[in-house]
Amino acid sequence: xVNSKLVAPELAAVExxxxxxxxxIMRAALAAGSVYGLQxxxxxxxxxxxxxxxxxxxxxxFALTLEFLETDxxxxxxxxxxxxxxxxxxxxxxxxxxxxxxxxxIRGLGGTPAKKPTASFPKGGQAAFLKLAQTLEDTGVSAYNxxxxxIQSKEVLAAAxxxxxxxxxxxxxIRLLNGEDPAPVAFDQTMNEEQVLRAVEPFVGT
Amino acid sequence: MxxxxxxxxxxxxxxxxxxxxxxxxxxxFLRMLGGGGAAAVSFGLLLGACGGGDSxxxxxxxxxxxxxxxxxxxxxxxxxxxxxxxIVNYALTLEYVEADFYAAVIRGGLFSGRRLxxxxxxxxxxxxxxxxxxNTVAQLGGTPVRKPRTRFALGNPSSVVALAATVExxxxxxxLxxxxxIQSKEVLAAAxxxxxxxxxxxxxLNSLTGRPPTPDGAFAKPATMAQVLPQVKPFIVS
Numbered sequence: 001x002v003n004s005k006l007v008a009p010e011l012a013a014v015e016x017x018x019x020x021x022x023x024x025i026m027r028a029a030l031a032a033g034s035v036y037g038l039q040x041x042x043x044x045x046x047x048x049x050x051x052x053x054x055x056x057x058x059x060x061x062f063a064l065t066l067e068f069l070e071t072d073x074x075x076x077x078x079x080x081x082x083x084x085x086x087x088x089x090x091x092x093x094x095x096x097x098x099x100x101x102x103x104x105x106i107r108g109l110g111g112t113p114a115k116k117p118t119a120s121f122p123k124g125g126q127a128a129f130l131k132l133a134q135t136l137e138d139t140g141v142s143a144y145n146x147x148x149x150x151i152q153s154k155e156v157l158a159a160a161x162x163x164x165x166x167x168x169x170x171x172x173x174i175r176l177l178n179g180e181d182p183a184p185v186a187f188d189q190t191m192n193e194e195q196v197l198r199a200v201e202p203f204v205g206t
Numbered sequence: 207m208x209x210x211x212x213x214x215x216x217x218x219x220x221x222x223x224x225x226x227x228x229x230x231x232x233x234x235f236l237r238m239l240g241g242g243g244a245a246a247v248s249f250g251l252l253l254g255a256c257g258g259g260d261s262x263x264x265x266x267x268x269x270x271x272x273x274x275x276x277x278x279x280x281x282x283x284x285x286x287x288x289x290x291x292x293i294v295n296y297a298l299t300l301e302y303v304e305a306d307f308y309a310a311v312i313r314g315g316l317f318s319g320r321r322l323x324x325x326x327x328x329x330x331x332x333x334x335x336x337x338x339x340x341n342t343v344a345q346l347g348g349t350p351v352r353k354p355r356t357r358f359a360l361g362n363p364s365s366v367v368a369l370a371a372t373v374e375x376x377x378x379x380x381x382l383x384x385x386x387x388i389q390s391k392e393v394l395a396a397a398x399x400x401x402x403x404x405x406x407x408x409x410x411l412n413s414l415t416g417r418p419p420t421p422d423g424a425f426a427k428p429a430t431m432a433q434v435l436p437q438v439k440p441f442i443v444s
Contacts (some may be wrong), residue, residue, distance in 0.1 A: 090420070097424035145398045154386040158428065161385040161401070165378055165426035168402035169409035173419040181327060182410035186334035187399040 010122065010132045011139065014069075017118045022058075022065035025049070025064055026117070029186050033139050041139050042146030042188075049150050057111030061149050063160065064102040066140055068116045071095040073136060076121065078130050083177060084126050088133075091170050098163050105159060107166045137171035140164075141188055232336060264328035283388040288431070290393045291348035293384050296431060297397065298339040299351050300377055303441050306356040316363045321414065325370070328407050335400050342396060355443040364415070374428065375421070378404040378439055383428035 011030045016023050025045060033041045039117040047060055074092030103113045122128065144164035172182035288296070304443075308329025311317070317325055340350040360366050381401035388394040405426070409419035 001279060087419075090418075094424035101425070136300040141402050145395070145402060147396045148385075148398055149391040157385040158382075159425075161382045161398075162428065164398070164402060164404040166420050166422075166424055167380055168405035169412075169419045169426075172406035172409035173413055174411050175406075176413055182324075182327070183331060183403050183406035186331035186403060187338070187396075188402040188406075 005143035008135050010035065010135050011127070014132070014136075016065075016069060022062040022114045023117045026065050026069065029139065029143055033135070033142075036106060042142035045143045046077070046150065049147055054150060054151050056151055057106055057109050057180070059151055059160075060102050060106045060109070060156065061114040062110065062147060063144065064099065064114050065117055066143055067098040067102060068114075068162055069093050069119050070136055070140060072116075072119050073121055073133070078123075080126050080129060084130055087170075087173060088129075089175070091133075091173075092108065094166055094170070098116045098166075101159070101163070105156065109153075109156075116179075134171065134174045134178055134180070135176055137167055140167040141171055145188055176178055210387070212354060217351075220284060231405060239415065244361040253260075255387055266271035289342055290388055291342045291346045292391050293388055294339055294342050294393060295344065295348065295402070297381065297384070299354060300380055300434070300438060301332050301335040301339055302351075302353045303356055304373060304377060305336050306354075307358055307370070307441070308332060310356075310358050310360060311366055312371070314360050314366070316360070316366060320368070321363075324410065324414075328374075328411075329406070331403055335403075338396065338400075342393060346390075356441050357443050358441055366410060368415050371408060371415050371417060374404055374411055375409035376434060378408045379427055380431075382426055383430050383434070385428075 011033045014030055015028050016030070027189075029041045029044055045062070049062065054062075072135060074088045074095060077088050077092075080088050106113045121132065141164060144160060144167060146156060146166070148160055151160060168188070175182045308325055309327055312322070312329060343350040358369070360369075378401060381397055381404055384397065385394065386399070388397055412421065414418050
């Protein structure tokens with residue numbers, strides 16, 4: 001599955017199992033991110049949720065799937081040391097808090113929280129961990145930013161905002177650790193509609 | 207807790223309607239978001255209640271803290287939420303100040319190497335935000351606010367980086383505080399795409415100053431205009 005032609009091959013190596021719609025969109029998001037680059041993730045998520053006329057519960061369930069994935073990623077990381085280990089602990093705990101908050105929010109709105117998907121992550125030491133961490137966090141930012149304008153409830157939107165800001169902070173910290181620009185662009189999501197539609201076509205049925 | 211403002215346009219429906227019409231469901235919502243902290247603050251901000259919440263942005267500067275929006279309903283009806291054009295002009299003012307700040311920092315010659323590069327990149331982002339926001343105001347049929355004249359007390363490198371971190375944390379919390387107030391989905395998407403970049407700047411600068419990248423923990427804290435503007439005022443000459 002890992003292919004050197006991919007923009008972000010580390011994303012393609014993440015496997016998510018499960019039949020929920022959130023897991024499906026998440027798989028499509030990671031696929032699009034790996035093939036077209038991370039800037040496609042937000043538009044893809046936006047488009048996928050728009051096509052399904054997703055309600056807030058479904059959007060929250062998608063976010064929950066993402067947070068499960070991130071929590072799992074940090075919690076199962078092995079062989080880390082120093083600042084990477086410290087960040088993985090803190091960020092893993094914060095992702096777990098997101099899981100808890102989203103689960104409660106979904107229940108509170110009368111929905112059923114999505115099941116935790118089983119996921120497997122490529123192994124490969126600290127450098128590989130940090131690279132994938134950066135990609136996953138950037139994907140998270142793009143996914144939340146793509147989903148947020150679809151949210152109907154202002155309360156849910158504000159809550160999602162409190163989470164996406166933390167995802168962005170995670171992404172920046174890990175980028176800094178990787179010696180990369182913490183904020184690679186001035187706007188976290190930039191694609192016109194035509195590009196979006198072309199990017200999502202292979203992944204999302206109409 | 208007060209109501210969702212009556213001026214809300216009819217496009218708001220579904221969950222928000224339910225929350226607005228049913229106090230029990232609102233309470234449930236606040237509870238389910240865990241500890242009330244971030245969600246309660248967000249909720250207060252949504253209602254346009256001023257003066258509630260905690261210190262903005264987790265930076266050094268403190269704002270007046272009340273007992274919190276859930277404990278003290280305002281006696282007067284909440285002010286009408288600002289129109290999108292006002293919100294974008296507010297963001298534009300903040301970005302003007304930020305862009306000026308980095309220009310002054312770079313002119314000051316206190317930095318070199320990777321820190322200088324980072325400050326330049328961030329300053330360039332702020333300039334791009336200024337341009338995008340000014341265009342957005344014009345597209346909305348408004349008049350972009352005038353660029354303020356600014357003044358910054360720049361001491362030594364570490365105090366400048368600390369000030370930069372404070373400014374960025376404030377900026378991130380300011381955008382977050384407006385997310386629920388923006389009516390247009392396009393304006394919202396644009397604001398969100400800037401919000402997370404401010405957050406990235408804040409986290410990076412926090413790391414450079416030895417502060418935690420996520421000073422508020424798992425849920426970032428928003429700030430109202432009433433909380434943000436007094437903290438920006440010292441930088442504005444006219």
